[in-house]
Amino acid sequence: MVSVRRSTGAFVAVAIGVALVAATMLLLASGRPQTPERLARAAVVVAGPEAGSPADPFPPDRPWSASRTAELVARLAALPGVAAAVPDRTFYAQPLVDGRPPQLHGQRQDAHEGHGWSSARLGGLTLAAGAPPRRPGEVVVDTALGLRPGAPVTLLTAAGGQPYTVTGLLDAPGVHVADEVATALAPGVRAIGLMLSPDADPERVAAAAREVLGGDGRVVTGDGRGVLEPRGDARTRWIGMQVLTATAALAGFVTVFVVAATFAYTVAQRRRELALLRAVGATPRQLRRLLYRHALLVGAGAALAGLLAGAALAPLLGRLLVDVGFEPSTFRVRYTLWPIAVALATGPVVALLAVWTAARRAARVRPLEALREAAVEQRPLGPLRATVGGLLVAAGVAFGFATALAGDPQQGADRALPMVMALVTGAAVLAPVFVGPVTALLTPTVRRRGGAISLLLRAGARTAARRSGATAAPVLLTVAFAVLVSGMIRTSTPVYATNRINAVNAEWVLLPDRAPGLSDQAVEAVSGAAVLPTTVFVDGDTAAEPVRPLTALGIDPATFSAANRMLTVVAGSLSDLHGEGTTVVKASLAGTTTLPDRPYPVVFADGERVPLRVVAVVSDDSFPGDLLLPRAAVRGHDPSALTDAVYLSSPIAPPAGARVVDVATWAAEVDRAEDRLVWLATLLLIGVTAGYGGIAVVNTLLMAAAGRARDLRLLRLAGATRRQVVRLVAVESALVVAVGAALGGVVALVGLLSIRAGLAEQVGAPVDLVVPWSVVGGVVGLCLLLALASSGLPAWRLLRRRSTVHVE
């Protein structure tokens, strides 16, 4: 009866869902922080106190000052079992090749990091050629650069280009300089690596080190040293995790949806058989159990198949994620037990969830229904489904209003997401109600000669609302989701750029070229408003967040206020920002709109604690970041800080490692990397949804084709040519896709309009609604193609056989 053979659709849907869940779970479990290779030989690492805040989840650790570092190194080196305690100093340094930073390792953060030579032993690095750097002006570079020992090289540091001589080569990214140079460029230390004597127990040493530290930092060993991974990698991993989690969640959600539709359809189609079973003695409970058992079987089988596919898929997907930038280059897929267990459990659980309503409906089939001939469908919508759909749509509309009224973009996005989910699922749940009327509306467009086809079409749409609904719903889901999400991203992206342009009072911007930032040399070569960001640390308010990182911008008050249109001084005066120990803070940070009289103590990148005097309080939207400092103060405490950008009033010839672009280009570029990731993630999610939508369409249409074999043959007997019948079927399914796409489009439009209203409110100007037609066209085209193929082909094949009406 409900044989496994007939559940190919459900099986495939569950298997694909499990494959996706398995792959993403494996990748999620693999995405553990990696111990940097540079510290691999240090069995125990002592790190500075961890900093963190919601606004900046990946700040550097708070550094120790030079004197504190010296004290710690001395005491740690004296511990039993410690052969050496070596501070790890990391700073910005980038060799120029042919007067320009090399493209090599373009995206790797560690390609433009410099270190002191003594720390090379922490990674067990040995020279591939030449000699170590002993004096200032000597450097060991990556063999991959193609330089020879003895060759001159320009090293770009935060100060600017400096002439160096290559003394040796290492097979590792970054450069190594003499320790005294490293100490000058990175006075604050964030990690001290302990080299142990061969017989020492790392855990015992770690315990002793903790005593020495007394809470002023952390001691990590083994895999725990992963916390020392580059901040960029941590950030990338975090993004990857978001994308993977979203994919897994969406895959699970859509799988339940698609499989539920498949099961519901199976039950609707096999109603007479179910009734017959009831008549010959099956209790409602038995029917329910039958379906549950069946679902369990399908789920378990599909889970196995899906797991194998997912496990095979994971490494490919992993490589892809690294390539597009969702995972750091150190990412490797590891096969662990729990993702496999989760994936295996997903199959049956999803299948059981999906079969739940179908089973309830099956149990309500009455034995006498076996006697009724025609498969006249029931009401298109049960009361439960109508209620659920109504509630979802209502919630979606409510969130839509909330989105339109949102105060800031973040809030808008937070409200837009549930709106999308609620509207899309609500519309899909209610789809059968609309399919009949909308089909009736659209049918005249395909009416032709004699109209036999349109007559049949209309009759079909009326009597088979559930079947049409089952096909239209996934199309609706896919189209609505694709249009809504892609439209939301495409509509809001230019708004942020516009915001940025509006905030800046300059025509041109000096930007780094193949470098993470601009050196002082480059900044001094031009005249304009330069911003030198650094991270400073304050004591947090809570025990969970003991060290709070803040972004401080080193500026010159005159040029900064000239270039910044958003700056609003609430109290004090910006021009008082000069000399050591002064700062300007945002109102939310000050907690008041008047000048606080108490000093504001912060710890700088060099580990020094300085009480700052607040000379002005500005409004929160004045600038990105938390506080302003005199540029000289930032440079004094953070010798390796890099300037983000210099705002210029006229274009100039750019110095080395820099380029000049106009403001519009700059605004579009600032978030380009992030926008690209967001867009890729969006496409990935749309891909998952569209893939599932496709499966669902194929599923229901194939099942429908099987169920209508008799009707179609009768039609042939009644005088229709094979071509006519196939055309009828094709037009019918195209209509259903059109109905689904139209409904999905309406849902998406409602959502997009509320998002646009919200954005326009926030920027105070009209916002253009951008609909990425290529995405929409692709998704609708895919659905149409699949629908035509999966309805037309079976009909064609069916009618080729010479058999006449086949009575059951």
Next chain:
Amino acid sequence: MTTQTVTLVGLRAVYGSGNRRVTALDGVTTSFAEGTFTAVMGPSGSGKSTLLHCAAGLDRPVEGSVTVDGISLDRLSEDDLTRLRRDRIGFVFQSFNLISSLTAAQNVELPLRLAGRRPPTRDVAAALAAVGLTDRAGHRPAELSGGEQQRVAVARALITRPAVLFADEPTGALDSATSHQVLRLLRGLVDDHGQTVVMVTHDPAAAAYADRILLLADGRLADELTGDLTASSVAARIAATTAEPAW
């Protein structure tokens, strides 16, 4: 005194509501004795099928009571009713009797499996042999003729050794030769095994196989025929009954 396998008292059945309300059974009282073959006849829409459904526990009357094999169906829950139907009542429909994905043998053993019993192969084979289909055990319904399908349905209805077998126009879709095969089969069950059989039919020739004929009209018992029944005597009697003015 003979035992009454099925007793119906004051059955009333109503379909629909408001002005679409139809009284399908309007106070029917009768009973079917053990080991007898009863035919139920009457014009189309007279309530024959409804009577059978109520007696078989497939439907519930709005009024009146049904007793099968000494058990009153009136207060049974849906599950208990299903179990009773499974164990003591066999039912053969006019058409669409078999699950198309199961073979003849699997269709026959279905009620036992639903009852949670492992069907003895011998019993299934015997049931198929009794309806003359030993060599068709592995065939699916699509590979069987209409008469063969009907005989499989009879075999399935009998596999649980029910107290009573109901058949609603079992020969309605069959030609006369095949009809007589099925009817002889039913007659044989009554004669050789003391099976109680109740059959709805429009065909006087089919009704002639029965020991007793109930005539229904407008949901009421209009007449009852017993004795030596032949196709022509039955036809004559029905013509006479239906020619009378409405009750």
